[in-house]
Amino acid sequence: MRKYIAELIGTFALLFCGTGAIVINQETGGVVTHVGVAATFGLIVSAMIYTVGDISGAHLNPAVTIGFWLAKKFPGKEILPYILSQSIGAFAASGVLHFLFPTNQYLGATLPAGPIMQSFILELILTFILMFVIMHVAKGSKEQGMFAGIAIGGVVLLEALFAGPICGASMNPIRSLAPAIISQHTEHLWVYMVAPVIGVVLAVWLWLYLKPQESHSKN
16 A cells, blocks of 8 residues: 555646646746746656655556556556556646645646647657656665656656647656546547657657666566
């Protein structure tokens, strides 16, 4: 239960701070700014990795959980409990934001600003890069582990910074699902459910391809 509670809290913090920054930016006429929103997402991811990483691994993302399972670094029996915990945390955060800002229309939901396929490909590539970095730093040496939060949070910040205005830079199915359901804006939601999973699968496949010597040396 410690792991599940850690995932719940971590995912709650991610959505409360990240999508909360979007909502507050809208409510205050742009005081937070786009850069501030991107920085908020990156910083909260880094903070939660250092806070609950030793307890649950700080997945905070169903696609990442699936990715670790595909890489044989996570037991299949814990996939559903992890995703359930992440979902509870995400929906709780969006619920609180809806209570605090009842007139906000989208609550930080992700919607394509251009063609649907444009956002689909962007989300796929963004998630691929994120998972590729995660696979190389989250399970590496102790020195890499010390800097995992900086590397992963930095990638989230970077990708949200340049791609956020077009696709929302979700990279996380539950991050998009919760505000979409609570705000009742589920149009094009499939983009943010499907593209990140495909991106994760491709990233894990490439990671496995690049790591054969390491695997053999351990046997």
